Amino acid sequence: MNRIFLYILTNLAVVLVLSASLRIFGVDRFLSQQGLNIQALLVFSLVVGFTGSIISLFMSKFMAKKSTGARVIDPQAPGGPRESWLVETVHQLADRAGIGRPEIAIYEGEPNAFATGAFRNEALVAVSTGLLDSMTEQEIAGVLGHEIAHIANGDMVTLTLIQGVVNTFVVFFARVVGYIVDRVVLKNERQTGIGYFATVIVCEVAFGAMASIIVAWFSRRREYRADAGSASLLASREPMILALARLGGLTPGELPKSFEASGISGGAAVSALFATHPPIAARIRALQQVRVA
Numbered sequence: 543m544n545r546i547f548l549y550i551l552t553n554l555a556v557v558l559v560l561s562a563s564l565r566i567f568g569v570d571r572f573l574s575q576q577g578l579n580i581q582a583l584l585v586f587s588l589v590v591g592f593t594g595s596i597i598s599l600f601m602s603k604f605m606a607k608k609s610t611g612a613r614v615i616d617p618q619a620p621g622g623p624r625e626s627w628l629v630e631t632v633h634q635l636a637d638r639a640g641i642g643r644p645e646i647a648i649y650e651g652e653p654n655a656f657a658t659g660a661f662r663n664e665a666l667v668a669v670s671t672g673l674l675d676s677m678t679e680q681e682i683a684g685v686l687g688h689e690i691a692h693i694a695n696g697d698m699v700t701l702t703l704i705q706g707v708v709n710t711f712v713v714f715f716a717r718v719v720g721y722i723v724d725r726v727v728l729k730n731e732r733q734t735g736i737g738y739f740a741t742v743i744v745c746e747v748a749f750g751a752m753a754s755i756i757v758a759w760f761s762r763r764r765e766y767r768a769d770a771g772s773a774s775l776l777a778s779r780e781p782m783i784l785a786l787a788r789l790g791g792l793t794p795g796e797l798p799k800s801f802e803a804s805g806i807s808g809g810a811a812v813s814a815l816f817a818t819h820p821p822i823a824a825r826i827r828a829l830q831q832v833r834v835a
Contacts, residue, residue: 691771
């Protein structure tokens with residue numbers, strides 16, 4: 543219920559911010575005089591901006607399993623001592639975090655792990671064979687604590703809301719700029735022409751790139767919080783610090799792009815501004831400052 547309220551509140555906030563901004567600068571009156579229906583565009587932008595991210599969130603578990611080929615472990619019949627330990631550890635961490643016990647899956651690949659799911663009590667935690675084969679149980683526990691902290695913090699839902707907000711702004715302002723170029727610059731007095739559509743495409747690419755910087759910034763912040771959450775759940779900074787140090791000497795396994803921000807370590811980024819994960823050295827330094835009760 544809290545998540546539904548947050549979703550509705552976020553949508554209302556976006557509408558209010560856009561409407562107030564346009565009114566303050568007089569843009570709404572100007573565009574209305576030019577024949578653009580601001581209210582209709584706001585509704586359209588909200589629908590387009592949030593629909594994709596919400597659908598992606600609700601399909602995230604299914605898509606994660608399909609795209610990685612992950613095999614879900616039956617908690618009642620794990621396949622051997624390693625899987626038994628994995629199930630027991632995840633369940634203990636979930637109980638400490640006060641969330642429902644997530645599905646646990648293993649997939650073939652280089653060292654990595656991720657958590658996903660629309661609901662904190664019905665999530666998925668997946669680890670790669672490369673991570674299981676290359677880390678000690680203490681280090682793996684640190685990684686599992688990190689993923690459970692993501693679920694407990696509601697990071698998947700929050701990231702979806704942020705993505706929806708920036709998508710809405712991108713859709714809205716790309717069309718506003720396109721309309722201004724078409725009517726004011728190109729003096730097109732009939733229906734929207736090629737200038738409008740070309741400008742919208744260019745603006746969506748440009749604004750989308752800028753918006754991704756905001757999303758990436760939040761993703762980096764949540765990694766620090768999940769690292770600290772792992773230390774709290776395990777009552778020690780050591781497991782996560784050791785896991786990060788280990789990952790620093792390994793080649794992180796690449797995840798599908800849609801799940802890259804969910805992994806324990808992100809792939810190489812063109813720029814630090816677009817990186818979904820902070821540098822491992824910075825994460826270790828931040829962890830060393832975390833107080834553990």
